[in-house]
Each structure stands twice: as structure tokens, then as C-alpha cells.
Amino acid sequence: MGSQATATSFRLTVVGCSGSYPGPESPASCYLVQAERDGRTWSLVVDLGNGALGALQRYVDPLEVDAVLLSHLHADHCVDMTSYYVLRKYHPRGTQPQIPVWGPSGTDVRLANAYDLPMETGMREEFEFHTFDGAFTVGPFEIEPFAVDHPVEAYGMRISAETEESGRRTLAYSGDTGLTPSLLEIAADADLFLCEASFRHGDDNPPSLHLSGTECGEVAAKGKVKRLVITHVPPWHDAQGMLSESLAVFDGPTELAAQGAVYGI
Template identity: 50%
Template structure:
């Protein structure tokens, strides 16, 4: 999003300069769009979140991966994830516990989004330590009949 370089420079540089981060990283402002990166087609859409946030879909060779980013429930996410092979979807909240609109999804909402989108495989991610992943997994499975699991360090997914 707009201003990312400045925010990162301010947060992480001991003695920030205007080019502290750009000496190491190549920054590009993301907007809702479609663009090419090497052999990949990338689609970005703004999602429901208090600060500017985007979901991303990457396609190549007729296969796709969709990543929700931080979001609340939104039809934009369902549309972007339509018929995706792998849906990496955040599920930070617990159904029935946190109910803060347009901030994060819970496991049930992630499952519902995957079901509406017709995703083939759902992987729940962005689950904080105070949220029980087993509860979110069970909630996602109630809403989504496809393959679903919780992201784990080192996992590999073939698309």
C-alpha cells in the first residue's frame, strides 16, 4: 500500500534515512490491478480492513493460488478466489468469540468464503497464539466440504 517504505523505515531503521529500505528492497505501490511478474499473472484486490490491505491471486499454466491477506468478510475475496486451486486464507478470530467487522476472518468465515469461491484446497493461516487452530479448523470444515488444513511451518503445497 501507499507509504509502505516510509512506515517500514520508521519502524525498523535505527537511524532512518530516506533510502534506508530502498537500498535493500524494491518498493512498488499496490492497487487493484492485474500485472505480470515473470511467468506469473498477479491479480490484486483491496479487501475489507481498517487500513489499506489487499488479497492476491497468482496464476500460471492454468493453476492458481489465492492469498486473502488481512480481511473481513467481503465478496471481493470470494470473487478473487473463484475456482482457485489453493486458497491460503487468514483465520485469526474464533467464531462466536471475536466479532469485529472488517478486521479478520474466523475459521467458519474462511470456510464459507472457500465454499462460495469453489476453491479446491483451503489452508488456514494467520492464526495467533491465543486462537486455537483446532477450533478454527473444525469451524472451517463445517462450512467447507473440500480439503482444509492449518498452515504449518515448512509445509509444501503442489498446485
């Protein structure tokens, strides 16, 4: 289980970690990243896949989210943005102010199409869309995106923040990807590496799509990460098998992501 972070920590909450589609124990991909600055909590939502908006409300008021980062535009990572649009536009407290959304090129068009909205306006009154293009900041967070290897434009990222407890700390997120050199840049010396493992090693897996548990562990070892959390295991696979594959090649602290787990970074 994830360690419980203190109220002043830079922390990650797993909102959804099921790979490719929601499972019986978790929604699809969604991660809440929080840190304190200027007397308040800053909140990033990283991906918002199938079923995730419902679970997100257990951990944060959706109206208090500061920004959304979408690693790519497959439905299991972004489709609940359509429901989030409804929540922000039609809330009884009134239409909410725009919040920034970072994602691949065409994110605004993809989401407008997903909700059958006219292209002239789409969701641009509710969300301020930005394309990943170099490092940027949101409150206490410094975010650095990296292109990864997936059938659509896709990104992993490093999210860093200064903490009173331990100084500068870094959360690395693989996004969805096959093996690619940028993964080592993402993982390098990360305090926590949130890495997908969707394939069983040794199966006839397609290239340029996902990692196996073994590959996930190998990247963690080469990147000398402090802690590995394995995520995005599809419900049709045995998650414990993915864990075993990674443990065979990475001897650092390793565990499976679980819906509701909280990790201090």
C-alpha cells in the first residue's frame, strides 16, 4: 500500500490505475498530484480516463483543481474530460473560471468531438488549452514533458517541487509507451517513478505500444530511481505477475499502484 503523506507534503494520490479500460477495482488512468505553497494546496490532475472523475471527488473538490495534464488522447486517459466540462460549465454555483489544460496537439479538437460540440467554441470557454512544448510551471510544480513511443502523440513527464521536508523532489511518469530512450531521461534519479506495465514479458507483444513488467523494472534500474510504482496493468493480466517481473530486475522499493493509495514524494 502507498504510504500516507502528511498534509504539507508533495504527494501523489492514485485515483485510477487500470490499464486500457476500467477494472473492477479501479477506474482508468488518473493521478492527483498535490503540494503546498502560499498557504494553500495546489492540485494537478494527470490524465482523466474512463470513470476517473467520480473517484476524483473522493480526494479533491473538482472545482479546486489548478490544472490538468493529459499524457495522450486515448480514451482511457482523457475521456472523462467530457464529464469534467459539464461539471465546470453547468455547476449550480455558476460557470467556473477557465483552468489550464496541457496535452498533445489537437487536444481541444479531440475533446470537442468527444462531446459533439461545435468546433467554433468547443470546450475553450471552460479550459485554456496548451500544447506540450518544453518545461512550464504551475504554482509550486515544474513540469517537463518528454515525447514517448505510442501509436498517437504521447508524453511522459517529470513533475518537481520543493518541499520543506526534503528539498527538491521529483515524480516521474512514463505515460503509455514502448521502450524508447526518453524513458531514461524521464526516470533519471526520480524519487518516485510511476511506470506503466501492460504486457507480459515473453508474449508476442506489438512494438511501440506498452512496456512489460520486465522492461518497467529495467528502466527503473538503469534510471536509478528511488522507488518504483507499477501502474496501468490491464484487468485481463495478473498484476502480481507484473510485479514479479519487475522485482526480478530491479531491487529497489517496488509496488503495484492501487486505487486510493497516497505516496509522499
